[in-house]
Amino acid sequence: MFDHKSVNGDKEESSDFSLSMSKHHGLFLPFLYPCLSDRSHQSSRSFQRVADRLSSQRRSLSQSTRALRPATSPLPSVHKASPQILHHLSPKPDDYSRSIFVDKCSITVHAGTGGNGCASFLRDTHTPDGPPNGGDGGPGGNVWIQAVKGQTSLHKLARRGTVKAGRGIGGQGGNRGGSRGADVLIQVPPGTVVREVWRSDPAAEEEEKERLRLGAGETLEFETLQETAGRRAAEKRERWVYYPGAKAQEDTRLTMPPPPKLRRSNLAMMAPQAPVELDLSEHMEKPMLLVAGGMGGLGNPHFATRDTPKPKFASKGELGVRLTLELELKLLADVGLVGLPNAGKSTLLRSISNSRTRVGDWAFTTLSPSIGTVILDNNQGRPIVRSGNEDGQGPRTSFTIADIPGLVEDAHLDKGLGLGFLRHIERARILAFVVDLSVEDAVLALRNLWKEVGEYENLRNRELNEDTEHRMVEWKSFDSGTTVSSENDEGGVGMIIHPEPARALEPLKLPPISSKPWFVVATKADKEDTKDNFANLQAYIRGVESGEIDHPSGRKNGWRSRVAAMPVSAIRSEGVNRIPAWVAALLDSS
Ligand SMILES: Nc1nc2c(ncn2[C@@H]2O[C@H](COP(=O)(O)OP(=O)(O)OP(=O)(O)O)[C@@H](O)[C@H]2O)c(=O)[nH]1
């Protein structure tokens, strides 16, 4: 049923797919609630087969000694010590792995500085005072960026803070050029948006200064003789290296040519134009150049003239470009688990993925999102759930699930763990609403969750509009261009700031939450007296799907095709194997 053709291919098969999807009302029940099942659906068989295979595979992996209960037997209430509860799903308080998750960070990137040129002269037995033969310095290292599958968080980069490429090696005597500095590669998860906040580009800044100095003329007039002397002395220090034999005093008296213009390497043409704005939504086979290293300095033969045939100086390597970038995950995971505190989200995540997130019988056990990966493979190189685009990147072998900390009422007013966590919800491709069947009316719980999500979305849109208006006003007060000029009191000369001050970035634009595919996971179905609650929930979902009942977000064009409610007992790992197959099919069709 979930093969490639049925998802991507011809009409007939896809209609079979949607038919079988729409018959889910009978599909998910026999496992936990046999009396509610509708046995007439023949199309559920293959689905059941896939789920059973996943189930047997997982059972053998967890080495559970649990005996399967006959499907028709009544389900007893759960006790902590019950041998039927899988120990990794009801772990001891300290049995969890810490997950460090960062979805937004800012880093400073330094392209490598070029190596210095060399000032040396040929010396051998027959040539005591030979011609200049200093080699050029090597260029500085480049910084590359690549989105790679399998990465889920930016925490490593956030901790690193600054990424520096290697410095070019200086030239040597005998016309030997220095080697290139070491490149660095920044790896980010697919779905990362990279935006430039600040840039210092010595070559561009010098060009700009030169243009203003020559073009406007005023600046030169204002420069006193003392200032000019100061500038030249600074240039001597910053732009030149001297032959070791040249005496310190001689340095200052040397008549130096004007320093060579700062150059850009050919590679720099490949780097994205300033300001950098990249949306790395897909896995990249090859890295992409972010910023090229500075050019190496020139050796002393470059400065030999008729008047100075043996220059005792060479130029220094050029400083590399420095950037401050803001990295933000636009896509957190394929599925986001949304539910009240203590609903059982972490247990569910542990039962279907490799995650070892913390589980506890109290609210707010999970304090920051953690991501689990669900492998759709039978560990023998064959996908157990066939999914993925044939013409795209081949079959899908896994997907990711984010355990988002519990939502409470008025979370959109920053209550509970607040807005930060609502922000994560809009970064999941599919939403899985987790409701606890044993606590309260599941329909009410679902509607409250949607209400919070909807309120947050309204709030965010309002903020976004206000922000845009604010920006428009601010924009008018500045001159456009690379320099920022502000009129002084007398309405005189503009002030030129190099490098440009940091930019304020707009919030990312993301698709509306109500348009995301969603489904409901009704957990703790093993507890007593949950049957009616589930039946109500299922009737509600059926109504939403058929359009008789409004979308729970209250939006007219909210996503309502193929909505489902699945009863599961995460703690016993019962009913959960339907989730991977369902998600894979949703991912394929969205
Ligand atoms: N009987 C039963 N208990 C469950 C089930 N799933 C989870 N629990 C229990 O419910 C409690 C809360 O589970 P968690 O997975 O920590 O809940 P959570 O939604 O992650 O909670 P927060 O992290 O606080 O938002 C734990 O004591 C679990 O053992 C289930 O399917 N059946």
Ligand SMILES: [Mg+2]
């Ligand atoms: Mg949790």
